[in-house]
Amino acid sequence: MxxxxxxxxxxxxxxxxxxxxxxxxxxxxxxxxxxxxxxxxxxxxxxxxxxxxxxxxxxxxxxxxxxxxxxxxxxxxxxxxxxxxxNVDIEFNGQGFITPIRDQEEAYDLLQHFPLKGNDTWWTSTKLAEMEPFLNSGLHGAIFRREETQIIxxxxxxxxxxxxxxxxxxxxxxxxxxxxxxxxxxxxxxxxxxxxxxxxxxxxxxxxxxxxxxxxxxxxxxxIPVKGEIVEVRTERPLLHHTLYSESVYMVPKSTNRLWLGATSMPGDRSPGVRAMGIRHLIESAEYWLPAVGQSTFERAWCGHRPKSxxxxxxxxxxxxxxxxxxxxxxxxxxxxxxxxxxxxxxxxxxxxxxxxxxxxxxxxxxxxxxxxxxx
CATH class of the missing domain: 3.50.50.60 (FAD/NAD(P)-binding domain)
Known part of the structure; x- marks a missing residue:
């Protein structure tokens, strides 16, 4: 031995x-x-x-x-x-996160649970359209959280x-x-x-x-395992500069015009594969906020099992x-x-x-x- x-x-x-x-x-x-x-x-x-x-x-x-x-x-x-x-670049991205808001009632509810703090700011619909021109044009505004970051x-x-x-x-x-x-x-x-x-x-x-x-x-x-699925799409030009974090979906911009769309949540599911309906759900949810996602190129999808107590x-x-x-x-x-x-x-x-x-x-x-x- x-x-x-x-x-x-x-x-x-x-x-x-x-x-x-x-x-x-x-x-x-x-x-x-x-x-x-x-x-x-x-x-x-x-x-x-x-x-x-x-x-x-x-x-x-x-x-x-x-x-x-x-x-x-x-x-x-x-x-x-x-x-x-x-000599490994972990692709640290400090552009911040946005949480887009559909209407005034949603803005009130969200700010009650997640109040602005530190360097957080409120973006009006005009500011949001200026910063993220490819988003749904009918949005009320967004919370911009400057301190949030992301990596690979x-x-x-x-x-x-x-x-x-x-x-x-x-x-x-x-x-x-x-x-x-x-x-x-x-x-x-x-x-x-x-x-x-x-x-x-x-x-x-x-x-x-x-x-x-x-x-x-x-x-x-x-x-218990909580299965989650993520989809990667590629676009001809950058469609999103900040990570978009909403209740229904998140969209994380990566290098070379890639977007990661996530994530589903299935407690107790130990299966290894990605479901077709999971891919469809994520793309459709992302398309509501960013309509051009529907014209992007599908690259890959994967899943993982998050350990939850x-x-x-x-x-x-x-x-x-x-x-x-x-x-x-x-x-x-x-x-x-x-x-x-x-x-x-x-x-x-x-x-x-x-x-x-x-x-x-x-x-x-x-x-x-x-x-x-x-x-x-």
Whole structure:
């Protein structure tokens, strides 16, 4: 049996696992990132649209909103840093987001739930037509959120992985973690399809199937997959300069005149394919706001399965009662957005550094364990 030793093992080569590997290797830790696929960002991270929507997204918990804002604000500097280290351009786009409004009643309702803050501004119908001339001409106006940004998630994950490697981290692809290696209430490492790897600290940062790995140890970390589909179209000229974020659809402009249209939401759906009706729904929804989308060229469509916890909050932190076991999972729609702050929090915790300004209690990974034990 092959036995290798590291300071930290990270299970999962998605954006959060690679972000954490990048930060820890930067701090001098010997890190091993284990990914069951042949490439990084093969799951939900690679399927995301890359919106860093801290103000546009609805967060049911104030502390989650706080984490989202802190995380989003770190990406401009990160993009420059990663380009220097990895030579990968994550296509950071700081043009801001618009939420278009159909009429005055809708404007009132939306501003009640999402009031303007910071550098947000209201665009009249005239201003909106000036800034985005290809939008539906009958719109009442739009909320412009200047601070919102977006990137290419797959490129972000790859840049983080490559940069972690440059700093000494090891990547182990095509390797499935079969079980945790525990001894006397302590983590000793993981048993994998390639043998046993040892480490005093193990961070679980994989997708919705993580719950199955923990069930073997009698640990309850409930997750369900929420399938989402995205469509990419290409246009002859740029039709949209800002990311459009509406209740029915979002449209994310990428380089070379591409638009990403997303996303459907199907809780509990584990199927791998993209439905024809999903493509039709997204294109028709986008066409309402941007009529010229109907004349665009269809390029591709893909789907991913976002891991969601029962209360909609991610799992971040150490598992009580098992020394050295940590979780960074269940981020649902906001894995890319929250990747920076999640990785920073975990890196600090692993080094014994407190995060005094943050209330992490709502995110503790063992919060459903008590209900589980009571049901036995």
């Amino acid at each position: 092959n036995i290798a030793s590291s300071d930290v093992i990270i299970v999962g080569g998605g954006v959060i696992g690679c972000f954490l590997g990048y930060l820890l290797s930067k701090r001098g830790k010997q890190v091993l990132i284990i990914e069951q696929s042949s490439r990084l960002a093969s799951g939900a991270s690679g399927a995301a649209a890359g919106m860093l929507a801290a103000d546009s997204e609805h967060f049911g918990h104030p502390e989650l909103m706080n984490l989202a804002t802190l995380s989003r604000n770190s990406f401009a500097q990160l993009a420059r840093e990663l380009r220097e280290l990895s 998630p797959q490129k972000l994950t790859q840049a983080l992985g490559y940069s972690a490697q440059k700093q000494g981290a090891e990547l182990c692809l095509n390797t499935k973690v079969m079980s945790l290696y525990l001894e006397g209430g302590h983590v000793k490492g993981v048993h994998t399809s390639r043998g046993t790897f040892e480490a005093g600290q193990v961070v679980l940062a994989s997708g919705w199937q993580l719950c199955e790995l923990l069930e073997q140890q009698g640990l309850n970390l409930p997750l 029962p209360d909609g909050l991610p799992y971040i932190g150490e598992w009580a009662g098992i020394e050295g076991l940590y979780v960074a999972a269940g981020h649902y729609r906001n894995g890319v957005l929250l990747s920076s702050i999640t990785a920073t929090i975990l890196a600090n915790i692993l080094e014994g550094i407190h995060n005094p300004d943050l209330n992490l209690k709502p995110f503790r990974p063992d919060r459903f364990q008590y209900h589980y034990e009571g049901a036995l």
